[in-house]
Amino acid sequence: MLTDWPRAQGAPLASGVLKAQPEDFVVEEVFDVEFSDDGEFDWLWIEKIGDNTEYLARKLARIAGVQPRAVTYSGQKDRHAVTRQWFCVHLPGKNKPEWRVPENETWRILRQGRHRQKLRLGSHRYNRFILRLSDLKGDVADVETRLPIIATGIPNYFGEQRFGHDGGNIDACRQWFAGEINPARFERSMYLSAARSLIFNTVLAERVTAGTWASGLVGDVFSLRDSGSVFLADIDTEITARLRDGDIHPSGPLFGKVGKLAAAGDTALLEERVYSDFSDMCTGLMKNNLAMERRALRVIPQDVKWQFADDGALSLAFSLPRGCFATALVRELINY
Structure with missing residues (x-):
């Protein structure tokens, strides 16, 4: 079982249901594209229900009569x-x-075009979410209090889906690092990602508990809001103002071999302490030659809107940068 990471506003006083049905969770890539109308690449804007991204990519390859590697996408999307x-x-x-969608499929092509350029992983900048939280129980007034606060920023946790059912990806990763199993290439990538995410979430959890996840700590490596570029700086009046304005965020580690830029001071001490608690995972990650990267500890949702329906359900819309999890926002509002 995974840890119940601490919330920025403390434990919610209300509970509810997320994804009572697939239509309660809508996510759309925010990605403007202008086609060249020539070239070797067919781009397809697809709406799907009940299929994960990789599964549909393989299905498109079969329809087109090409190898699976010939089909690319920008980001993985939820199945349910x-x-x-x-x-x-x-x-x-x-x-x-x-392009014709076979009968009885749960996906459809909304738009298509021919392009000279290949769609590469991580090409889109944002995802737009429209959620419906149903069966709300408990102190709903607490939810109303939290809603405007989440628009100012939330802890940028990796969602539970990164770790598999009941943390199964973490268990499998440890078995792999111990030499007990020999997973396939795709599974290895998934397990490495889960291990780094667990270490990151643990660092972030400590920063949330200490109240330094958004305000900065001595020795922090800061992340620029739009580009994700990082830099090391002392906390002075300028840095404090940029943190307050959301122009930069403190960052946490995606563990690997340290390069030219590393955390210092109190930040380094905290992160080293967490590494010692996950020494088996850190050793395994190092053996796989991963380079240290940094991820923002805070994310500020954009265009946050909400409305309570007559049946008491909460409709919630917002945008997050790619790689950020809608479930990290929902868990700040309710227990689900």
């Missing part, structure tokens, strides 16, 4: 949700096909 995202099919030497 309504999702809209771009897929790209490399069709060298082939005319633009007439």
Whole structure:
């Protein structure tokens, strides 16, 4: 079982249901694209329900008669949700096909175009979410109090889906590092990601408990809001103002071999203490030659809107940068 990471505003006083049905969780990539109308790449804007991204990518490859590696996408999307995202099919030497969705499928093509450029992982900047939280119970007034506060920033936790059912990806990762199993390449990537995410969440949890997740700590490496570029700086009046304005965020580690830029001072001491608690995972990550990266500890949702329905359900809309989890926002509002 995973730890119940601390919330920025303390434990919620209300509970509810997330994803009572797929239509209660809608996510759409925010990604403007202008097609060249020529080239070797077919881009497909697809709405899907009940299929994960990788599964649909393989299905598109079979329809097009190409290898799975010829189909790319910008980001992974939930299975149990309504999702809209771009897929790209490399069709060298082939005319633009007439794409037809087979009968009884739960996905449809909303838009398509031909392009000279390949769609690469991480190309979109934001995801737009529209959620419905149903069966609210407990202190709903507490939810109303929390709603305007989340718009000012939330802890940027990795969501529980990163770790598998009941943390199964973490258990499998430890077995792999101990030499007990030999997972396939895709599984290895998934387990490495889960291990780094667990270490990051643990660092962030300590910072939330200490109240330094948004305000900064001596020795912090700061992350720029838009680009994600990082830099080391002392906390002075300028840094404090940029933190307050949301222009920069404190960052936490995606563990690996340290490069030229590393945390210092109190930040380094805190992170080293967490590394010692996960020494087996850190050793395994080092053996896999991963480089240290940094991820913002805070994320500020954009265009946050909400409305309570007549049946008491909460409709909630917001945008998050790619790689950030809607569940990290929901858990700041309710227990679900």
